Amino acid sequence: MNLRHRWQVAIAIGSTFIAAALQLLIPKLLGQAVDQVRMGEGISGGTVEQALWTSALLLLAVSVLRGLFTLAQNYFAESVGHHFAYELRLACYDKIQRLSFSFHDQGHSADLITICMLDIEGVCWYFSTALVRAVLLAMLIGIGAYMLLSTNLELGVLALSFVPFVAWRSSRTQLKLRATWDELQGRLSVLGRVMEENLCGIRVVRAFAAQAYEMLKFERVSQNALALAQERADIYARDTSAMTFSFFFAMGLVLWIGGSKVIAGEISVGTLTTFLTFMTVLQMPVRQIGLMINAFARASTCGSRLFGFLDLDITVKDAPHARPIKISEGTVRFDNVSFAYPGAENRQILRNISFQARRGETVAIVGPPGSGKSTIAHLIPRFYDVTGGTITLDGQDIRNVTLSSLRRAVAVVQQDPFLFTTTVENNVAYGDPWANEPRIERASESAQLHNYILGLPAGYKTVVGERGVSLSGGQRQRLTIARAMMLRPSVIVFDDSTAAIDAATEQRIRSAMRRFAKDRVTIIIAHRLSSVMHADQILFVENGETVERGTHEELLVKAGRYEALHNLQTRPRDDDGAN
Numbered sequence: 001m002n003l004r005h006r007w008q009v010a011i012a013i014g015s016t017f018i019a020a021a022l023q024l025l026i027p028k029l030l031g032q033a034v035d036q037v038r039m040g041e042g043i044s045g046g047t048v049e050q051a052l053w054t055s056a057l058l059l060l061a062v063s064v065l066r067g068l069f070t071l072a073q074n075y076f077a078e079s080v081g082h083h084f085a086y087e088l089r090l091a092c093y094d095k096i097q098r099l100s101f102s103f104h105d106q107g108h109s110a111d112l113i114t115i116c117m118l119d120i121e122g123v124c125w126y127f128s129t130a131l132v133r134a135v136l137l138a139m140l141i142g143i144g145a146y147m148l149l150s151t152n153l154e155l156g157v158l159a160l161s162f163v164p165f166v167a168w169r170s171s172r173t174q175l176k177l178r179a180t181w182d183e184l185q186g187r188l189s190v191l192g193r194v195m196e197e198n199l200c201g202i203r204v205v206r207a208f209a210a211q212a213y214e215m216l217k218f219e220r221v222s223q224n225a226l227a228l229a230q231e232r233a234d235i236y237a238r239d240t241s242a243m244t245f246s247f248f249f250a251m252g253l254v255l256w257i258g259g260s261k262v263i264a265g266e267i268s269v270g271t272l273t274t275f276l277t278f279m280t281v282l283q284m285p286v287r288q289i290g291l292m293i294n295a296f297a298r299a300s301t302c303g304s305r306l307f308g309f310l311d312l313d314i315t316v317k318d319a320p321h322a323r324p325i326k327i328s329e330g331t332v333r334f335d336n337v338s339f340a341y342p343g344a345e346n347r348q349i350l351r352n353i354s355f356q357a358r359r360g361e362t363v364a365i366v367g368p369p370g371s372g373k374s375t376i377a378h379l380i381p382r383f384y385d386v387t388g389g390t391i392t393l394d395g396q397d398i399r400n401v402t403l404s405s406l407r408r409a410v411a412v413v414q415q416d417p418f419l420f421t422t423t424v425e426n427n428v429a430y431g432d433p434w435a436n437e438p439r440i441e442r443a444s445e446s447a448q449l450h451n452y453i454l455g456l457p458a459g460y461k462t463v464v465g466e467r468g469v470s471l472s473g474g475q476r477q478r479l480t481i482a483r484a485m486m487l488r489p490s491v492i493v494f495d496d497s498t499a500a501i502d503a504a505t506e507q508r509i510r511s512a513m514r515r516f517a518k519d520r521v522t523i524i525i526a527h528r529l530s531s532v533m534h535a536d537q538i539l540f541v542e543n544g545e546t547v548e549r550g551t552h553e554e555l556l557v558k559a560g561r562y563e564a565l566h567n568l569q570t571r572p573r574d575d576d577g578a579n
C-alpha cells in the first residue's frame, strides 16, 4: 500500500468517527426539540418558534455534515478497495504468467478465475467496506448504549433488549448463508464446467445427437444450484422476520413503559423520543453485526486461498545468477536426459536421451504415441526441468540462462495451434509486435498462408474468431508456423505441427523454409515419415528411450522399427483392394 492509499485509509476512518458522532447527536436534538415544544405550551409563541427554528437548523446542519462525512468515508474506503483489488489482480495475473507448466497441467483454470475474481473481491470488500463499517458499528453501539443507559437505566435496558438477540440471530444467519454460499459457489462452478465442456465439444455433441443427454445433465446440475439458492432465500426470510419482530417488540415495550414514565412525570416526552430515535438509529448497525462477521469469515477464507496462491513456489524459474543466453553456433545438445513429470516422479517418461544438432541441421523424432516425443520438445524451452542429464545450447546449461532469453531463442510450434481473438497480422506478429508488414508477409508466404490471407475479407486485418475457429486446422497450423518464424529463433521445434497439413503443402513449406532452416537447428516431431525423411538425423523413440538412430537410408537398411513403420506407411495394406 503506497503513501497515498495510507492517507485515504486515514481519511476514511477519521470521517467514519465524525459521521458516527454526528449520527448520535440526531436523537438528542430531536428529543430536545420535542421538549422545547412541550415546555413552550403556555409561553409566548415567538420564543418557542425561535427555539424550534434553531433546533431544526441545527438538525439540518448535523444531517448535512453527517451526509458529507459518510460520503467521504464511502468514497475513500471504496477507492482504496478498488486500488487494492487492482494491485492484487495484477499480482495474480503476473503469478499465472510465471507459474510452472506442472501447475497448469493440473487444470486449475476454474479455480484461478475464482481466486482472481471472487477471492480478491472478498478480501477487498472486507477492507473497503466491512472494516470501516465495523468501526462505525462499534462507535454507534458502544456510545449509543452508554448514552441510553446513563439517561435512564430501566428504559435503556429495555431499549437495548433487542440488541443481543438481533446480533446473535444475524451472526447465525450470516454464518449459515456463508456456508451455503461456499457450497453454492461449488455447485455453480460445476455448472460452469458443464457449460464450458459443452461449448468446447459442441461439434461432438451435435455429431452424436446428444443434445437431450446434455440438456438433462445441465438441468440436473442447475437443479442442485437452484435448491441451494432457495434454501438461502428461506434462511434469509425466516431470520429477517425474527429480527424485525424482536426490534418492534422492544420498541413497543419502550413505548409502553416509557409512556407510563412520562405520565408519571419521571421523564419528559423528549427523552422518550430520544430513546425511540436511538433505537431506530441502532437497528441497522446491530443487524449488520452478522454481515461483519460474515465479511470477516469470507475474507479469511478468500484471503488464505488468495495469499496461498500468491505464495506458491515457482519450480521452473531463473537461477539466482542466471544470465541471458549467448548464441554463437546455436548447437543443441542432449546429454543422457531423463525426465519424469512433477507429481509422477516414479514414472520415467524419458531415459538417457542423447543427441546433438548444429546450426543448419534437422533432427527428427519419431515413435509410437505416448513414447515421449512432445516431452522432449517441451524440455528445450524449459517448460519443465530435466530430472537427469543436461540440455545445453552452445555449451550453456539451459538451467543457468534466463528463461526469457531462452524462450526467445527456442520456438516451439505446438500440436494444438492456439490463435488469439485478434487480426491475422497480430496473431502472426505475436512474438514481435513491432515487426513491419513485409516481414509478416514473408513469414506467411513461407508458411504457405499468404495467398489465403489475401483472399480473406480484410486480408491481414481480418479478425480470426475465438480460438481461430474460422480457420481450418491446417490453416491454423500454418499460421502458428509463421508466428514461430517471426521470432527468428536459434532452435525451432515442430511438435507434430504439420499433421493437419497435406503432404504437398508441407513439401512447399519445407522448400520455402530452406533458407530459414540454414541458420538454425530444426527439430521435427512427426508421425508421417514423409515429414522427416530429409532430416540429418532421425531418432526412433520408444518408451522414452532412443531405440534407433540414423538417417532415413541408414534406418531403412537396419530393417528395424523405423523400417517397419515406413513399410506400414508406404506399402499398400493387404486388405486394400479386397473389395
Ligand SMILES: Nc1ncnc2c1ncn2[C@@H]1O[C@H](COP(=O)(O)OP(=O)(O)OP(=O)(O)O)[C@@H](O)[C@H]1O
Pocket: 105, 341, 344, 349, 367, 368, 369, 370, 371, 372, 373, 374, 375, 376, 496
Ligand atoms: N503433463 C503431463 N503430466 C503427466 N504425464 C504426462 C504429461 N504429459 C504427457 N504425459 C505422459 O507422458 C507420456 C509421453 O507423452 P508425450 O506427449 O511426450 O508423448 P508423444 O510421444 O508426444 O505422444 P503423441 O505422439 O501421441 O503426441 C505419455 O504417457 C503421457 O501420458
